[in-house]
Amino acid sequence: MIDNRIKFRHLQCFIEVVRQGGVVKAASHLSLTQPAVSKKIRELEDMLNVELLDRQKRGVVLTRHGEIFLRHALSSTSALHEGILSVERASNEAHPPISIGALPTVAARIMPAAIACFKQRMPNTSVNIITGPTPVLLDRLRVSELDVIIGRLAEPDQMQGLLFEQLYLERITIAVRPGHAALVSGLDPFALLATYPVIMPAGDSIIHNSVERFLIAHGITLNKNQVETNSHAFGRAYVMDTDAVWLISRGAVVRDFEEGALIEVPVDTRDILGPVGFSRRVGADISDALAFLSECVRAVSTTVTDDQIAGI
Incomplete structure (x- = not known):
């Protein structure tokens, strides 16, 4: 009972x-x-x-x-x-609310333009964008707290009951502050990682394992002076105030590179390209509003694909 x-x-x-x-x-x-x-x-x-x-x-x-x-x-x-949600949709059928889970790189690079596109047609539709580590977002997607996640493809054991649609490939990059001593001396990028403090992706992030595989493949042993974080705000402030070297998804800092706030260290990281796209629940209903927002995201993604893998 x-x-x-x-x-x-x-x-x-x-x-x-x-x-x-x-x-x-x-x-x-x-x-x-x-x-x-x-x-x-x-x-x-x-x-x-x-x-x-x-x-x-x-x-x-x-x-x-x-x-x-x-x-x-x-x-x-x-x-x-x-x-x-059903009651809310019934009372506001023309403009159902949308909840999007987005990794920080997507929230910074894709979503501003996608939301601007979406709001031109559906200005009264509520959109909630939630960022966080992939495991947390996947949990919220499974219990219907999120309609879709836009981010890197999770490990196979985390994708049970979910569908993935690839939008583009994204690579890891190395960022330092303008005027960093290594830029003047022309220090080899791999020696850079072994010499200066390093900011690594947090252990619960998808790209953490990719970065570790990249380092192992190139025989790089990091010094012990390193910090792990998923916070773009902290990483940006720390790397600009110190000689730290930041291993980060390029999409999260490409605007910083364009504006000269950070400098990209030239290194070939194409061997750790990772698929970015939509993760959805199998059989989940897709509202007209969510379908249109998805089209906006796809349109924006086509304009950044080459930008994400170029410049090597």
């Missing part, structure tokens, strides 16, 4: 603790206090009369009962979200 004391907040807190790997991060993401989230988890476990989470020093791990309950909790919240 279903315990009618179980509320949506119980499910929301449980799912977010699992996603974030701990109560502290989940509380921050939900804008709740840590004690409030912990209380909801304890209440849920008491109502189910089982332990759902194994509390460890490094975070939480699902118990066997937790794994079983998580599948149904995700289905329940997804169904509720779909119901809310």
Whole structure:
């Protein structure tokens, strides 16, 4: 028998603790206090009369009962979200809202022009653009919190139940500040990576593995003075204020190169070109508004394809 004391907040807190790997991060993401989230988890476990989470020093791990309950909790919240969206669409049928997940490189390079194109025809349609690491965006896509993701192709095991449509290929580049000592001395790009502080893509990003394969293929051993980040704002500020060397998707910094705010180090990285495109749920409905926005994205993508792989 279903315990009618179980509320949506119980499910929301449980799912977010699992996603974030701990109560502290989940509380921050939900804008709740840590004690409030912990209380909801304890209440849920008491109502189910089982332990759902194994509390460890490094975070939480699902118990066997937790794994079983998580599948149904995700289905329940997804169904509720779909119901809310259906009501919203019914009340505003002409202009359904759109939620787009975009990696930072896409948000910076593709979406401004695509949204401008879209708004010319549908100025009253709400578009929500959400950035973040690929695993987080994929989770939100699966539970219908996002209509589509525009970014790099994820690993095969992460694409189950999803479709991918390639838009263009994007490469990794190396960026430094104007006036960097290595530009004056003509230091070899690979020696540059072994000599100066390095900004690497964060470990949960798709391009992290690509960068590591590139370094291994060229026999490059980075010095220990390195930082990992997915934040373009931090990376840009850090590389401009120091002698750090930034390994980053070219699309995220191409405007900085065009404006002279950053300098691109000439190095051939074509062997780690990565496909960028749409990721969608299999069988998901595509509204007229989403279809038109997708066309705008495709149109903008054709204008940047050569720009992404040229200049080597």
